[in-house]
Amino acid sequence: MNIEITEGLWLDEFGELSLAEMEAWSGLTEAELQQLVECDALSPVTTIEPAAGRSISAPRFSAQCLVLARAASRLRDDFDLDANGLAVALRLLDRIRELEAELHHARAQRPR
Amino acid sequence: MKYKDYYKILGVERTAGADAIKKAYRRLAHKFHPDISKEKNAKEAFQEIGEAYETLKDPEKRAAYDELGSFRPGQDFRPPPEWGEAHGEGRGVFDDMDLADLFASLSGGRHRGHAHGGAFPIPGQDFEVAAQITLEQAARGTEFEVNLAVPEAGADGFMRRVPRTFTARIAKGAAEGQRLRLPGKGGKGLNGGRDGDLYLIIHLLPHPLFRASGHDLYIDLPLAPWEAALGATVEVPTLHGPVHLKVQPGTRSGQKLRLARRGLPNPREGIGDLYAVVQIVLPAELSEQERELLRQMKAQSTFDPRSHFTETAA
Numbered sequence: 001m002n003i004e005i006t007e008g009l010w011l012d013e014f015g016e017l018s019l020a021e022m023e024a025w026s027g028l029t030e031a032e033l034q035q036l037v038e039c040d041a042l043s044p045v046t047t048i049e050p051a052a053g054r055s056i057s058a059p060r061f062s063a064q065c066l067v068l069a070r071a072a073s074r075l076r077d078d079f080d081l082d083a084n085g086l087a088v089a090l091r092l093l094d095r096i097r098e099l100e101a102e103l104h105h106a107r108a109q110r111p112r
Numbered sequence: 113m114k115y116k117d118y119y120k121i122l123g124v125e126r127t128a129g130a131d132a133i134k135k136a137y138r139r140l141a142h143k144f145h146p147d148i149s150k151e152k153n154a155k156e157a158f159q160e161i162g163e164a165y166e167t168l169k170d171p172e173k174r175a176a177y178d179e180l181g182s183f184r185p186g187q188d189f190r191p192p193p194e195w196g197e198a199h200g201e202g203r204g205v206f207d208d209m210d211l212a213d214l215f216a217s218l219s220g221g222r223h224r225g226h227a228h229g230g231a232f233p234i235p236g237q238d239f240e241v242a243a244q245i246t247l248e249q250a251a252r253g254t255e256f257e258v259n260l261a262v263p264e265a266g267a268d269g270f271m272r273r274v275p276r277t278f279t280a281r282i283a284k285g286a287a288e289g290q291r292l293r294l295p296g297k298g299g300k301g302l303n304g305g306r307d308g309d310l311y312l313i314i315h316l317l318p319h320p321l322f323r324a325s326g327h328d329l330y331i332d333l334p335l336a337p338w339e340a341a342l343g344a345t346v347e348v349p350t351l352h353g354p355v356h357l358k359v360q361p362g363t364r365s366g367q368k369l370r371l372a373r374r375g376l377p378n379p380r381e382g383i384g385d386l387y388a389v390v391q392i393v394l395p396a397e398l399s400e401q402e403r404e405l406l407r408q409m410k411a412q413s414t415f416d417p418r419s420h421f422t423e424t425a426a
Contacts, residue, residue: 004278004279005255005278005279005280005281006278006279006280006281006294006297007281007294008280008281008292008293008294008295008312009292009293009295010283010290010291010292010293011290011291011292011293011311012290012380014380024306025293025309066293067291070238070311071147074145074147075145075147075148078141078145078162079138079141079145093147093148101289104288104325105325105326107323108323108324108325108328108330109323109325109330109368109387109389111332111366111389111391112332
């Protein structure tokens with residue numbers, strides 16, 4: 001049995017990931033990530049303009065986006081969703097998470 | 113090896129066609145997919161459904177599964193010995209495998225072939241594990257022991273679950289729902305594929321006094337009516353010991369009194385705040401003297417707590 005202490009990376013709004021990292025860690029392809037960005041289902045924090053000779057821009061994402069991208073990858077695999085279906089599902093999931101966060105905040109403030 | 117009835121799990125007959133199996137899987141996936149389901153056992157149920165579908169959707173795997181015969185769910189059984197022999201292994205090769213490992217290993221020699229043959233790289237499996245910690249642990253930082261059963265290809269090429277135990281360091285400032293990515297701590301990759309990752313999902317255990325929202329904390333602050341009316345200095349517990357809080361005269365119920373930087377530490381943005389939520393409470397029982405004082409107050413006060421009713425109605 002191997003016991004070791006390991007450090008991790010917080011997937012929060014402060015970390016930043018490249019497109020390549022998002023692709024490698026989420027299981028989505030670069031094209032799928034680009035499509036989700038185009039549909040506003042994923043919002044990059046910065047978009048670097050295409051360098052000479054490159055056909056696409058290279059957005060950078062908040063590390064939080066990886067959580068959504070991984071959910072997108074699972075939904076794509078488990079429900080055979082196409083890019084449009086995936087974008088709709090992600091936007092709804094994101095909305096649900098926002099509402100759950102608001103509900104959690106409201107509950108915390110409410111006296112027991 | 114314990115038998116799992118994949119047909120029963122999907123709720124279909126053994127004679128069901130591919131379309132019926134797919135339809136049953138979809139129906140159950142909609143109910144139990146962990147990303148969209150609120151069922152309590154969604155993760156475990158979906159894992160079982162996925163395992164069943166993975167085998168039954170593939171005609172080769174399904175035929176092999178049917179060849180095993182039919183047993184009661186959970187009943188011990190042995191795969192035909194010729195399965196192991198066909199792969200050049202002895203009878204004991206299946207001893208420490210489960211049904212999912214068996215089909216992962218036997219599915220057209222997929223994993224086995226890759227493990228030995230050097231086909232395209234296959235990344236290792238990612239895992240998500242809930243890490244339940246206390247508020248105090250979140251405030252101070254803690255270590256969390258992770259126990260996983262990770263599928264790995266053995267020297268014989270068969271997939272088996274291998275126990276892995278390690279300790280993850282959770283730095284101070286973890287908040288509810290936050291995720292920590294531990295690279296390479298998931299399943300082993302094959303043929304040069306990268307190792308899978310482990311994602312820890314932080315869940316803060318309920319605290320008897322404090323409620324967390326992000327890095328801010330909330331505590332109920334019960335005040336006697338005279339404390340709220342006349343003002344008072346009261347002792348309020350915090351995660352780092354009690355502090356004295358000055359309550360201004362005329363404090364109302366529901367008011368939130370902020371104690372700056374007494375919440376959870378936020379490694380990137382300082383420290384959250386603690387909010388004391390005022391609740392004006394009455395004694396469970398009033399003495400005769402207390403009643404008399406309240407009667408006197410009633411007689412002398414012009415205060416109408418419902419004056420806005422008539423103002424609004426007018």
